[in-house]
Amino acid sequence: MNILRLYLRVIGFLAPERKLAITLTLANLALAGIYFLEPMLFGQVVDALAAPGAAQAPRLIAYWALAGFGGVVASVWVSLHADRLAHRRRLAAIEQFFAHGASLPLSFHGENHTGRLARVMNGGVSNLFGLWLGFFREHLATLLSILVMVPIALYMNWKLALLMVGLMTSFAVFNAIAIRRTHKAQAEVEELHHEISTRASDVFGHVGVVQSFTRLREELAALRAMMARVLSAQYPVLRGWAVLSVLNRAASTLTIVAIFALGASLHAKGEVSVGNIVSFVGFSLMLIGRLEQFAGFISGLFFQTHSLRNFFEVLDTRPAIADAADAVDLGRARGEVEFDDVSFGYAGSDGDTVPAVRHLSFRAAPGSTIALVGPTGAGKTTALSLLYRAYDPQSGAIRIDGKDLRSIGLDSLRRNIGVVFQEPGLFYRSIGDNLRVANPDATQAEIEAAARAAEAHAFISTKADGYDTLVAERGRSLSGGERQRLAIARAMLKDAPILILDEATSALDNGTEARIQKALTGLSRGRTTFVIAHRLSTVRNADLILVLDQGRLVESGRFDELVAKGGLFAELADQGKFAPDAVEEVTPELPLAA
């Protein structure tokens, strides 16, 4: 995207308030006229004062005053409305970025650190904001005043006008060259700033690890090294701009001197009046001021292009997973699930894919329980994430109730699937709000019932603010088991016909797990339930066991069949790879006093 296209896109963001934007443009046109009128009237006043009797002077001074005050009023109006417009559009841009970014698939978020995304959003919108304000308050008027002034100046005196235009053009060319030279270095600087903020937010996010490994000094050293790179990239840019600003000032002095010199010689020949010279000096001063401002704006725009490009890049990322044009609503699914020769791999380092699930086929009857077992890294989590379309398989098809997932609306699909993730995924919000994520309309009674079933109510009640207790970022203020129980309660509240339990009870102690197991059994009744489990009982009661190894389905069947078969599953079971059944602890009764 070249810089002009980029700028047009920035201005294009104002399209939803087109009318106001056009009105502001017209007001700027009026301002440009006034900018030009002032030096012209000033010159005429000088000539009128020099004329015998100075009869015309009072009238011209009155015009001049009128033009001046008119300009003040118009610019106040423009400023106020431009400000308001820019503020509104900035919030709209944040909204758009947020909505789009949050809808992008996991593959995108895997590649973009949250710290970077936040910086891209904040940097992008504040640059948009500055450019909009500049557009209305300055740039437009500058452009228009040049367009108005040049022909009139040519008409007044073409020799002086040509000198002025020539000097201005060389000024503009100078600046353009300087900008081109420094542009690439500035992009590098911006990228380094992104790296710094990504790194910092990553450290903030894992501050516990940093502190326990006493890594602070190393982290700081790494950050300082990045900062040194920023400065060594930034200094040459700043040097270039310092030289340019000195040259600009020299050019403006030169321009005024040249106009005075040519004006004096023309005046001696009687070709121009003193007032004309005054007007031209006024034009030139004004043009130089405007051009300097404009050069500043262009250089600023170059400073910002990288940040704006990053911003638009996110907005332009088309989600790889999106609703088909004729996507259907699944309604409430019966819960028949079919994997038909499904293969999927994550994107590798150099564009190839690393297979995680290979040619997986199975069929799950509505309401049945399917257990996935296999060594860690076998692809169990990945296979089930395909079911709610965190990713799409590279080949094969997945069907729910006979419908290909890709033909179902994403929302409708995901409403039908409750997931207890391996990572509970808690928000920096109250416990209650974390549960309501599953069902915003849930009553307090329903929330409590779900929490009770998930054995979470008791620990929630011991918290200072109960259900209103704030959960720290990523749930750090809760124990692993507490987090899991909240995740289970959340899945219960969702009440979806298909349920995925990804090692949902792995962090729980025996007694708690045994109690939750009952609730989970109750929950899975009437739902198609996928469990990734490590307990023998869960596996034993499953209607279908899928044994995965390195992404492949190596065995499948019921417990007894698989044990009888004497394959990998039997081996795993034999070696005690499954934990024995959890048992509910019996609280020993206190001996009665004799």
Ligand SMILES: Nc1ncnc2c1ncn2[C@@H]1O[C@H](COP(=O)(O)OP(=O)(O)O)[C@@H](O)[C@H]1O
């Ligand atoms: N987001 C990801 N990006 C790249 N590779 C991944 C990602 N998630 C998992 N993998 C890889 O895919 C394979 C299967 O992982 P996973 O499905 O989590 O296994 P399991 O749940 O059976 O332990 C592993 O080799 C893992 O490293």
Ligand SMILES: [Mg+2]
């Ligand atoms: Mg897993």
